Amino acid sequence: MCTVPRNFRLLDELEKAEKEGRADVSIGLENYDDIMLSHWTGTIIGPMGTVFEGRIYQLKLYANDKYPLHPPEVRFFNKVNMTSVLGDGRVDPRKIAVLGQWNPSTTLIKIMVLFLVFLSQKD
Numbered sequence: 001m002c003t004v005p006r007n008f009r010l011l012d013e014l015e016k017a018e019k020e021g022r023a024d025v026s027i028g029l030e031n032y033d034d035i036m037l038s039h040w041t042g043t044i045i046g047p048m049g050t051v052f053e054g055r056i057y058q059l060k061l062y063a064n065d066k067y068p069l070h071p072p073e074v075r076f077f078n079k080v081n082m083t084s085v086l087g088d089g090r091v092d093p094r095k096i097a098v099l100g101q102w103n104p105s106t107t108l109i110k111i112m113v114l115f116l117v118f119l120s121q122k123d
Contacts, residue, residue, distance in 0.1 A: 010037035047120040071102040
C-alpha cells in the first residue's frame with residue numbers, strides 16, 4: 001500500500017471540498033497563507049426539522065503533522081448543546097466514534113458531514 005504524503009492528501013481534500021461543495025456543509029483553509037495546511041474552518045447549516053434548523057455553526061479543525069494517521073482536533077466556534085462538545089467548544093473524541101476510533105481514510109469533509117448527521121439526531 002502506498003502512503004500519500006500529508007500535504008498532498010490535504011491538497012486533494014481541499015480541491016475536492018471546493019469542487020464538490022454541498023449547500024449545507026463547507027470546509028476550507030482558515031488562511032490561504034497556511035503552507036502546512038493545518039488550520040481549517042468549516043460551516044454547517046442546521047438541518048431542517050431540528051432544534052438546530054437555520055442556525056449556522058462554524059467549526060475549527062486542526063490537522064497536525066501526524067494527520068491523516070491521527071485525527072484532527074475539532075472545535076465548535078459557536079456554542080452548541082451536544083454532549084460530545086465540551087464547554088469551550090472542543091469536541092471530545094471519546095464521544096465521537098469517527099474521531100475516537102480513527103480511520104486514516106476519513107477526510108475532513110466526511111467529519112463535517114458526520115457532524116451534520118449528529119445535529120439531525122437527538123444527542
